[in-house]
Amino acid sequence: MASVLLPIAEGFEELEAVALIDVMRRGGIEVRVVYLEDETHGALVTGANGITVQADMSIKNIISEDFDMMVLPGGWDGTYALAENERVIELVQEFKEKKIIGAMCAAPFVLKKAGVLGNDYTCYPGAKEEIDHPGYRADAKVVTDGNVITSQGPGTAVCFGLVIVERLVGVESMQAVKDGMLLDYC
Amino acid sequence: MASVLLPIAEGFEELEAVALIDVMRRGGIEVRVVYLEDETHGALVTGANGITVQADMSIKNIISEDFDMMVLPGGWDGTYALAENERVIELVQEFKEKKIIGAMCAAPFVLKKAGVLGNDYTCYPGAKEEIDHPGYRADAKVVTDGNVITSQGPGTAVCFGLVIVERLVGVESMQAVKDGMLLDYC
Numbered sequence: 086m087a088s089v090l091l092p093i094a095e096g097f098e099e100l101e102a103v104a105l106i107d108v109m110r111r112g113g114i115e116v117r118v119v120y121l122e123d124e125t126h127g128a129l130v131t132g133a134n135g136i137t138v139q140a141d142m143s144i145k146n147i148i149s150e151d152f153d154m155m156v157l158p159g160g161w162d163g164t165y166a167l168a169e170n171e172r173v174i175e176l177v178q179e180f181k182e183k184k185i186i187g188a189m190c191a192a193p194f195v196l197k198k199a200g201v202l203g204n205d206y207t208c209y210p211g212a213k214e215e216i217d218h219p220g221y222r223a224d225a226k227v228v229t230d231g232n233v234i235t236s237q238g239p240g241t242a243v244c245f246g247l248v249i250v251e252r253l254v255g256v257e258s259m260q261a262v263k264d265g266m267l268l269d270y271c
Numbered sequence: 272m273a274s275v276l277l278p279i280a281e282g283f284e285e286l287e288a289v290a291l292i293d294v295m296r297r298g299g300i301e302v303r304v305v306y307l308e309d310e311t312h313g314a315l316v317t318g319a320n321g322i323t324v325q326a327d328m329s330i331k332n333i334i335s336e337d338f339d340m341m342v343l344p345g346g347w348d349g350t351y352a353l354a355e356n357e358r359v360i361e362l363v364q365e366f367k368e369k370k371i372i373g374a375m376c377a378a379p380f381v382l383k384k385a386g387v388l389g390n391d392y393t394c395y396p397g398a399k400e401e402i403d404h405p406g407y408r409a410d411a412k413v414v415t416d417g418n419v420i421t422s423q424g425p426g427t428a429v430c431f432g433l434v435i436v437e438r439l440v441g442v443e444s445m446q447a448v449k450d451g452m453l454l455d456y457c
Contacts, residue, residue: 098293099289099292100286100289100290100293100294100429100452103285103286103289103290103322104286104289104290106285106320106322107284107322107425110320110321111320118322129325134292134293134296134297135296136289136324137324137325138322138324138325139315139323139324139325209453237453238452238453239293239429239454240429240452240453240454240455240456241453243286243425243426266425266426267396267424267425267426267427268425268426269426270426270456
């Protein structure tokens with residue numbers, strides 16, 4: 086069974102995180118949602134719009150060997166918290182080297198900081214100045230550049246999830262999730 | 272400030288609930304997420320895909336006078352729990368009479384049970400036999416029939432949220448949220 090690591094930090098964009106988790110789990114992927122050790126309220130993490138989601142476990146004992154991919158939802162405050170966390174940066178680098186790494190909205194900022202952003206990527210249009218990296222593409226909801234996959238924002242999160250399901254599980258599972266969730270626009 | 276009541280029960284569809292809350296709060300609506308009194312884990316409510324969201328308060332002391340609208344996310348288990356809850360049925364009837372009532376995916380089943388489903392509605396395509404009510408429309412992501420608004424499923428939740436923002440706040444706020452969340456497909 087394919088498995089994906091998804092860290093959330095205070096101020097994460099809730100729709101992006103939940104859309105990714107929902108689509109991936111429907112596609113048969115085991116998704117582990119983790120919180121950072123320095124979160125004020127432990128596993129209960131509050132997003133940018135005041136929605137509190139319970140993470141499955143702490144990032145403390147996570148090792149990249151147990152997963153096929155790591156994916157980062159956006160939201161600026163959550164993104165800054167991820168970027169400032171040394172363990173997150175280490176994991177991002179390990180996933181780039183040996184697995185698949187994904188980020189959306191503001192979170193490609195974390196990939197930039199970790200030095201793993203490729204030649205082609207996308208992000209939230211309003212975030213590209215701060216990410217400040219050549220290769221930004223405005224023309225695609227999801228951009229795959231080798232083992233780095235990026236996406237634009239809240240409205241593209243479900244489509245990003247489908248690309249991950251297709252890559253880790255297969256096109257038939259992806260199509261079943263797409264039909265079942267009424268995602269004809271992806 | 273416009274205010275919306277959104278109840279969640281074990282087995283709710285997480286993306287639908289979170290998309291509605293996220294879009295409505297970005298649009299300037301105060302959204303109160305409530306749990307049912309008989310939930311096993313109180314305010315922590317787990318959805319159909321294993322995502323646990325923390326509700327803001329219990330439905331116990333809620334009165335319809337404090338809100339402009341009530342909206343129900345789908346997911347079959349959550350829908351059945353809402354349909355079996357007497358207070359939810361009472362509130363649905365009060366909102367139909369004096370305010371606005373909304374439901375999506377499987378949840379128009381609750382409106383049917385409460386006797387408030389109108390002449391034109393939509394729902395999850397796979398739920399229409401069980402809802403068993405004339406007037407089902409397959410051709411629209413969101414159907415407005417007076418003060419009853421319905422929508423189809425996970426992929427249409429963001430568009431449903433925009434329709435609510437336009438109705439309760441105005442077209443300019445709706446357009447700002449639509450642009451900011453990259454929801455050009457709605």
